[in-house]
Amino acid sequence: MEKLHAYERWKSFPRSISGKEDYIAINAYTTNIISAGKTMIESMKNFTDLKCLTDENRSSYSAMVSKIYDTVFSYKLLIRLRDYAQHGHLPVNSSENIYYFDLINILGKPHFNHNKAVKEQMIQAIATCEDLFKDTPRLSLTKSLAEFVAATIRIYRNFWMFAEYAVLNAKKKIKDIVDTYPENIIQAPADMSKWFIYKVADGNADTIALADDPEKMFVQFKEEAEKISDQYIQAWHELIKDAQLIRFLDKDHIKIVPYDQHI
Known part of the structure; x- marks a missing residue:
C-alpha cells in the first residue's frame, strides 16, 4: 500500500509536457551558474582593487586569473556568455x-557584438575542431560547465591565499585603533557589550564586534575553500576522463588536449 501511495505522489509531481520546457529550464540554470561564478570573480577583483593586497600579491593574483582566462577556453567562453544571455539569447x-x-x-547570432578576442578564439576553435574531427564543433554542456566551475573554484581557492596578508594587516590596524580609543567600546547593555563604535552619522552607529576574530574566520573560510576545491576537482576529474579539452597556448595558438592536461 505504501508503494502505491508513493507512486501516486510521484505521478502527481509537475512534469514537462515537452522537451521545450526542459530546454528553457536548462538554459536558465546554466545562465544562473555562469552569473553566480562571474559575480564571485568580480567581487574578488573588487577586493583586490581596494589595494588591500601588497603590489606583489595583487600582481600575482591578477596574473593567475588572466592565465586561466587566456588558456581555459570553457571559462573564457562561458564568462562571455553571461552577457550573451542577458541580451535574450539562449546559450545552450x-x-x-x-x-x-x-x-x-553563438558566433552567428545577430544583434550581439562578441568580445574581439573571444570571437577570434571561437573562430579558431571552430576551424580546429572541424579539421580534427570533421564535424561541427559542439561543446558538451556538462563538461564545459563543469570546467568553468572548476576554474572558478581554483580562482576562489587561490584568492584566500593572496588575501591572507590583507586580513592580518586589517586585524592589526583594528587593534591599534581600539587601543587608541578605548572610550569607544560599549560596556552596556549586555547584548551590545564589547562592540567598538568607529563612526556615528544621522543617528546610526557603525560598529565592530571585538569578540570576532578575523584571523580565525579567515582560517575557516580558507579551509572551506580548500575542502570544496578538493572535492569538486576530484569529481571533475572523473567526469572528463574521456574528454578532449580546448586549450589556447596564447591568443593565436590552439590545441586539443586530453583530460590529463587539464588546469
Missing part, C-alpha cells in the same frame, strides 16, 4: 535530448 542548444554549446550558432 539541444538535439535528441543532448545539450551542448554550438559555437557556430
Whole structure:
C-alpha cells in the first residue's frame, strides 16, 4: 500500500509536457551558474582593487586569473556568455535530448557584438575542431560547465591565499585603533557589550564586534575553500576522463588536449 501511495505522489509531481520546457529550464540554470561564478570573480577583483593586497600579491593574483582566462577556453567562453544571455539569447542548444554549446550558432547570432578576442578564439576553435574531427564543433554542456566551475573554484581557492596578508594587516590596524580609543567600546547593555563604535552619522552607529576574530574566520573560510576545491576537482576529474579539452597556448595558438592536461 505504501508503494502505491508513493507512486501516486510521484505521478502527481509537475512534469514537462515537452522537451521545450526542459530546454528553457536548462538554459536558465546554466545562465544562473555562469552569473553566480562571474559575480564571485568580480567581487574578488573588487577586493583586490581596494589595494588591500601588497603590489606583489595583487600582481600575482591578477596574473593567475588572466592565465586561466587566456588558456581555459570553457571559462573564457562561458564568462562571455553571461552577457550573451542577458541580451535574450539562449546559450545552450539541444538535439535528441543532448545539450551542448554550438559555437557556430553563438558566433552567428545577430544583434550581439562578441568580445574581439573571444570571437577570434571561437573562430579558431571552430576551424580546429572541424579539421580534427570533421564535424561541427559542439561543446558538451556538462563538461564545459563543469570546467568553468572548476576554474572558478581554483580562482576562489587561490584568492584566500593572496588575501591572507590583507586580513592580518586589517586585524592589526583594528587593534591599534581600539587601543587608541578605548572610550569607544560599549560596556552596556549586555547584548551590545564589547562592540567598538568607529563612526556615528544621522543617528546610526557603525560598529565592530571585538569578540570576532578575523584571523580565525579567515582560517575557516580558507579551509572551506580548500575542502570544496578538493572535492569538486576530484569529481571533475572523473567526469572528463574521456574528454578532449580546448586549450589556447596564447591568443593565436590552439590545441586539443586530453583530460590529463587539464588546469
